[in-house]
Amino acid sequence: MLRTWKAMSKRARTEALNGYLGILPWVLGFILFNLGPIIASVYFSFTDWDIINTPKFIGAGNYIKMFTRDPLFWKSLQVTLMYVALSLPMKLAAGLALSLLLNLKLKGMNFFRTVFYIPAVISGVAVSLIWMWLLQPDYGIVNSLLRLVGIEGPQWFWDPDSALFSVALMSVWSVGGSAIIYLAGLQNIPPHLYEAAKIDGANRWHSFWNITIPLITPTIFFQLVMEMIESFKVFTQAFVITQGGPLKATFFYMLHLYQQAFEEFNMGYASALALFLTICILIATIFVNQTSNRWVYYEAEVEERA
């Protein structure tokens, strides 16, 4: 329970003041660069605004259009949800698997950790262009290798049946960043737990399932939330490689939003789209947060209950 300012000792007050001063730059930045645009965006979502002319208040017109007259809204929402469902498990599993490998006590491991982290710091556009080249159906290296073993590879980004999977596959390539976070979680697990389990006859699988996984659930939870948000916001790959095609197979929500804002200049409608996406993500995040009571274990809480 928080103590009131008056009840605090001088030292506690100083400590609190230092804390507030420490977060002041972030708070100011948030108010100026985030909160202001958020409020403006909410207002613009109720207007007809083409950037150049004065916004005209139209009430819920943009939202009515969104739900009743814009088939691309539903299409982009559907594609984005499919992408989230497809890419999220892939990214979480791949990040965890990579972190387990990077947690091995091998010579030169720091080198490998650095190498696997590199994709996380490369620009999304550059990564997109690399993958575009790798997965080119006729002369890309992946299909060329497949042809060597007698397999005719798919059309990847250029076939509506495989395009979404290709984008999801591509997103896995940059799990190095999340692997580092997993790694931090793994290295916080006290070694004596594994030793005790070993003495009790547990094999590696038992140890992984009953010690590793429960103790890194806070990290998994964090990754789940962050990767989910990232997946909802997927944009660069579609913008650079597919432009939403073929046949709208990769027509993501953010691409629709972008096109409305910066190609069609429907900034009011784009603001409504942005607000709806924000609400969707908030709901999804709250839902995940609520379920966390059942599967996320915080060591401190266990100790408190004990």
Next chain:
Amino acid sequence: MFKKRFSMILSVLVLVSMLISACTTATPTATKAAEPTAAPVAVEPTKPVAEPTTPPAEPTAVPAAPVTIEWWTVPSEDFSEEVQRAMVAEFEKTHPNIKVNMTLLPADGYDSKMTTVLGTGQGAPDVAFFWLAEWLPQALELEPYIAKDNFDTGMYYPALWRTYALFNGKVVAMPLSVGANFVMYNKDMFDAKGISYPAAEGVTAEEYVELTGKLADSTNMVWGSDRPRAPFRAIWFSFGAQPHSDDNMTVDGYLNSDAAVKAYQWAWDLVKTNGTPSTSDLETLSKTQATGPVELFLANRIAMSTLNQGHMLAAIKAGKNFGIMPEPYSKDKGPYVNAWSLSVGIYKGSKNPDAAWEFLKYWAGPEGQKFLMDNGTLFPSIPTVLATSQYKDNDAVKAFFKVLELPNVNEWRQTHKCNSTVVKAAADLWDMINLQKIERDGIEAQLDSMVPAAQTALDECRAKLITK
């Protein structure tokens, strides 16, 4: 409990911040500085159709005191930064009281930058490209200045003037340069196959498909021709197809007309020859190696390619043995051309409109365009200046001049601002044809199914762009 609440609050804050930051760092849209879209032309010298209107402000003489005007431009293959700076220096020699502050913007960021400054009214340039229809209401009406100086607007290609200078019947810009699409054919590749060259007036759509099949060697990734970049350009108009009615009201009977079906079926036939590079081939080359049809043409990998005047100059400089003909056409209506210009104008909030007019008049007038032609590679929108081009005796360039005389689809497209919105609403069919995901006899039904969405798109666009 506190920890949980705290983490919840933090999560929400992080979430909201990330979303907003993602929205605020969106990549700017690409611009069209050097990208061909469509265009007009007809060389008959007629006077512009602009009706005199009430002048917004009386022009005055150029102020005696020195003034500085802001000019926004972009780098282009036609006019490099160096050439443009040299042009400014030439202008300042004859206009000592006017200093031009040239700002060279990256072509990719030009659209978003102009849209922002015109929207806020802060920091807008005096003189700039006004190539988006949305910007034209913010351009200064030029009739009073034209009248004051008795400026001869009849010197321009009439169709270019009608298309790129007028907006809602008023003169708000001037056409700078002329460009066009045409088919360049590689004579060496024709010779290698023992096929005679096409006639100067071009070939029919059916003949083009046949030639494509004969010239292609798909096992060696050599293609007979490339595919049209988009529907409802020159070939579609030659078939008699347009995406909607002339009054911008109706899609049904236009987007899905018999003529449109025939044009799409022609595209289907062309793709079916397997003699054209696929979408994936061209997109990968273009985005990863900045390589496109012109490079493939120069490398003897495409025998016939729809290119533009910049590509033509590149081929001349590379010493290619090539010819030029119009885009393929239907027998009924003959060939059309997709020719274009660039609208340049003055911001209506300019504090120095008189000085800005002096510079605009120079830049888009005979002197500036000649300077850019002689020192760069720009082809002027003024026939008498174009006739003095250093390339005027080249056979390919002469063929380009002839192509400019054809009826221009861009005159309809530029004056029907919602046409691209309708075409975009039917983009799936174009994808299906390119991906060979539709049968030839399924095209008509597919077009019919796209009419309602296209009509909705047209209605919304009309309310936004045309009735304003």
